[in-house]
Amino acid sequence: MPEPRILILSNRDPEEVVDEPPLAQRVGSGRLRLGREDGSAVVAESVLAALAAAPGVRVAHRPVLRPSEVLAAIGDHRPDVIFNLCEALDGDSRHEVMCAWLLAGLDLRFTGSDHVALRSCLHKTEANRILARAGVRVPATVRVEGPDRIPEVAFPVIVKPEREDGSMGIDRGSVVHDRRALRDQVAAVVAQCRQPVVVQRYVHGREISVSLLGWPTPRVLPPGEVTFQGLPEGHPHVVTYESKWRPETAASIGTPSSAAVLRPLELRRVVAVGRRAFEVLGLRDYGRVDVRLDERGTPHVIDVNPNCDLSPDAGFARAAARAGLSYADVVWEILRAALARGARHDDLLRARGRAPARGRAAARSAARGALSAAPEAP
Template sequence: MNIVVLAGGNSTERDVSISSGEGVCSALRQKNHKAILVDVYFGKESFGEELFPEVYDVKAEADSMREMSKLVEETGKTRKEFFGPNVLSVCKAADIVFLALHGANGEDGKVQSVFELMGIPYTGTGPLSSGMAMDKGITKMVFEAKGVPTPKGVTLAKGKSETALSAYDMNYPVIVKPCCGGSSVGVCIANDDAEYADALKEAFSYEDEIVVEQFVKGREFSVAVVEGKAYPIIEIAPLQGFYDYKNKYNAGSTIETCPAKITPEQTSQMQTYAELGYKVLNLQAYGRLDFIMDETGAMYCLEANTLPGMTPTSLIPQEAKVLGIDYPELCEKLIEVSLKKYQ
């Protein structure tokens, strides 16, 4: 197949996206697909005479994209368009676009909406469910309404909401996070008034809407759901602190165990909740849901990821490996299940 692996973008998760894209593109090339890596934000003035060449240097393209990252902020000051030169025409020429985007303008349904209107097949779920899952406040409301356990929390609007915890019958510690950010960027734990004030300032520096959530102390887990069926559960145990940006992407900062060492009953319950979360958000093809379980065994779903990390060492590839699915096979499988949307 001729495949565009779309990565980069202009979100806070650009670097993670490039890593995902590089891994996916290399894996698909191993499977003899004519995959190319495309920077959605910068594109190219020319992609050459042969759009999907037999021989292609994935690493060189990824390195070029990383070099362009330093221009994102400056470019954004003078350019309103999100799609770079020739990006849409190249995507239109592909059999499918593998979305390796993370964060705003990629995981939030905007790119998906454009592709729907242009008739471009792509991996993952549709625009509406992408937008719902991206917004942690909306996700929480849907979970609460549909019986998916989730920590108590509230959405606050900058300058328009009461911020005192007493107004929401909450107490310290709390988690403060941007509504639509990803990779735990801007997420803080607050244990007192001073830390809470700092956390609000930090989160509001990213977005005008944030979520304040009752902190649950416990073990952290993640569950991939592919075509509505939960994969083996992976436990994420940070050596220090919680599963923030640093612990997610710095090698050796977390211990990841799959299958997670919990009871069969707990495994079944968490997988059931993951499948329910996937269903009530109307996800398609695949996604990943994150959980925390306290010392009593009570489990809470924290959020859903519609375009989770896809480096070879990311969480979903580790879960798939337990099922005997290697990384290149998984990349192919995600394309296969995504194409069913168009049948």
């Protein structure tokens, strides 16, 4: 029986020459930079190392930039399952849904959320509307096209780009307390990010990260908390772009993350709202829900990230470690979920009197057998 084939798809730097060797062949070269721009490559190398350590599987990694490169990678490697780390196409993070849409259209098994969930989470106003209709508490949010179309709002508010993640477009001026500052910040973000913004009521309280892992029933990993005591005077208690991607800055040094210490009732509320937001928006395999506690300790969902950073030193991996999971445990758990969906899909086809694609069911069965040799997560 042939070895099951796993393909890792990640983002290719638009400035990278196409004829260069794939990043998978340059592991350890020291070429990578720290920062948002190459985060996908860092994660891909880590996932590659975790998967390649298992016997009986064939693992390949292809950085892609355009839809045609996604199709070429699939044609070259004929994968049984794809570890999808592609968060953008054509260098635009707003196209992150496209890769998942292509893979689903080709009836390929892939990790992570599908294109419907990715699109809902990408558009923050839409995500908030879906959550609010489902009874999940979210801060009041309005979509604003530009500085001349600002409705009446209750201050303070935070201004964010509508279709970005990774704290793109968020800086120390993002929290505003009057209409003039709001107008200036809206104008700055629209000019910088070239898209509408969301203006959201600012909840001044503890920020808790709720990470979830698995499918079809995700487990909630021990929550983490961002602390803001080390920020310079006057800096709002928000995680800015500098906080996440510029480790040498005061904003990053002043916002460390650690295990959240919560009273039993607070913990139950935070876990419940995180799980509910994950399920309502249709996330699967892994994701992170960011929650703020108001002055009464009531949790409000401020962001839902279906493709949160899977770097070994990022918050998701630290949450997994608090649950006793190694980085390899996390990678295999995510991959097993994609294979389990494949098995369920094949069973459904058989129940309807249709046979799965020739050879594909056997290959996925072999992949599940190979993955069973990997250590089960506790």
